[in-house]
Amino acid sequence: MKFPLILKAFLGAAVLSAPLGAQTPADTVSKANVPAALPNEAGSNLTVYLLTFGWGDVVWERFGHNAIWIKDRTRGTDMTYNWGMFDFDQPHFIWRFVTGDTRYWMEPIDYNSMVAYYKQHNRSILAQELNLSPAQRLKLQQFVQWNALPQNKFYRYDYYRDNCSTRLRDALDHALGGQLQTATVSRMTPGTYRWHTQRLMTGDLPLYTGVTLALGHPADKPISMWQEMFLPVRMANDFRTVTVADSTGNQIPLVKSETAIFTAGRPPEPSTAPGYLWLFVAVGLLYAAILVLLVRGAESGNRLALFGATALATVWTIVAGVGGLALLFAWVFTKHYFMGRNENLLHFDPLSIALVVLVPLSIYTLRGVSRALKLAGFIALLSLFGFVAQGIPLFDQKNGEVVALALPINLAVWWTVYRLTSYRRTSLPSSAAL
The missing domain is CATH 1.20.140 (Butyryl-CoA Dehydrogenase, subunit A; domain 3)
Known part of the structure; x- marks a missing residue:
């Protein structure tokens, strides 16, 4: 869930990257139609995707990660925006981490660099094109560009309520005028914050023991689909069931199409908590x-x-x-x-x-x-x-x-x-x- 390296790591990864089509074939899963945008309508030059990265080996990679990918055909740019940046060399990082005052930030990163990094670390990549109207796409682009400004990019990280995935969720909800929250906040799930955390600690007994001991009573409350989106992979799954209103007021699927950009050579994340x-x-x-x-x-x-x-x-x-x-x-x-x-x-x-x-x-x-x-x-x-x-x-x-x-x-x-x-x-x- 947390993005472990600072921007210069991605600049190094960019050297290894190649055009997407040359690296791995895309596997299109599903498609849905939306009303066609007028050629000159503001935002019609944009395509918005949710990128979801599967779990990895390091502790902070076990929760997965995600980013917004905006393709701008007018400017010829492919930029991703993620809220999971942190740096171990930040002043007082350890103390901030211990006291729950860790500072994360949002960073735009070139799409090819982003994809190359996660391929190199053998983590699956799923792209979901989102059914946003041109106006919503433009609103999202303007928001993430504003959010990326030095005075706006930093935030206090909370593992469950304010992390890299919930920040992305909130940005999309902002573009959708609150429709995402309305569609998911009352849909309860069978999981809890503790259950999901234990599930993703499968195979690492010391970590499992640590989180089981450290988490208190608040972690056992049932969570809604809206809250469950603190997990990137769960968000991608939940999006498949969400519908939003288009420009004519009709309900359409939030996900227009899916593409498996890269499939990692590792098992998918566990679906249940281990029986320890x-x-x-x-x-x-x-x-x-x-x-x-x-x-x-x-x-x-x-x-x-x-x-x-x-x-x-x-x-x-x-x-x-x-x-x-x-x-x-x-x-x-x-x-x-x-x-x-x-x-x-x-x-x-x-x-x-x-x-x-x-x-x-x-x-x-x-x-x-x-x-x-x-x-x-x-x-x-x-x-x-x-x-x-x-x-x-x-x-x-x-x-x-x-x-x-x-x-x-x-x-x-x-x-x-x-x-x-x-x-x-x-x-x-x-x-x-x-």
């Missing part, structure tokens, strides 16, 4: 089971098992505590709206960071035992509540994977502290070596 729940269940239960076995070994006098149980419990408190602090920071101190109201804080509790000290301290020195037991028990109870409360309307976040992973471990950590501190109290006089 079983994996999170297995990891959570396995981690908890290892803790139980180590505690049993420690209670039999095995010093290595005592160390292992303490270390394993402490490692989890580091992971849960740091993760919880990150989630809390994202909710309270950033502009990442969809990371707010995150029920995963019930399972990755920021208070766990205190157990990093209290767990080994209570087990090995028997100091702070009461505090360690109370805090570990409180964290375990919160995690248990987060599981039981799934049926309550205000606690229905789709975070089954996080619950499956964290709940058994949080319970096992409390049990570990309880058992080992009890064992140490009774065994210390006769086992000073421990």
Whole structure:
């Protein structure tokens, strides 16, 4: 979805480009007729296409990308306009990214350079000619040219509500006088922002885990077709079902024709979210089971098992505590709206960071035992509540994977502290070596 390179990368790609017809045959899919424009009517010299680029390998390429392509026969130009430009070398880029204040911009790029880049990176390219009247085509061209001016091109990027695809959608809706929004805003889809994000993270478990943990309750609301157009490929699919009024008031298909400019040698993007729940269940239960076995070994006098149980419990408190602090920071101190109201804080509790000290301290020195037991028990109870409360309307976040992973471990950590501190109290006089 995000366009990863600055303009000079496309200038380099232009050297590799050739006329479109010489690179790959076009595959025309469908056509629809529109009222013929008068030869001298303003805008009749323009042809407007939606270009959709399939998903790629890098993180920011997994959501696809799109652009408006305007062919101007009078000027002899073929320009594309996309809103996905960013630069890692921008001042404070990392901090802006973390706090949700990333600056993207819109950029016109020569059509041949654009196509050459995506072919080089093995990403499919679909062109859909749009059924716009001459006046609408002209209005769109004037808008994108205005938007490309230095004082107008920058905007604050939001992954779901204001990204490169929604900006393109809004530009087309502007040209259509609001018809696109009217036709799609009330048509609900079965997907959510979380579901689509997880779907596109298929095959990358660390990324899948990260977005599942980071996204909060707002990401689980059903979205309309209008909102679904934050995804370029979904927008292209949705356009096939949209009709708009022509200059005579008759309803016509928004898409006049389709051309597959390039078909990548990779599978299409996944159509459903992966079923990783079983994996999170297995990891959570396995981690908890290892803790139980180590505690049993420690209670039999095995010093290595005592160390292992303490270390394993402490490692989890580091992971849960740091993760919880990150989630809390994202909710309270950033502009990442969809990371707010995150029920995963019930399972990755920021208070766990205190157990990093209290767990080994209570087990090995028997100091702070009461505090360690109370805090570990409180964290375990919160995690248990987060599981039981799934049926309550205000606690229905789709975070089954996080619950499956964290709940058994949080319970096992409390049990570990309880058992080992009890064992140490009774065994210390006769086992000073421990």
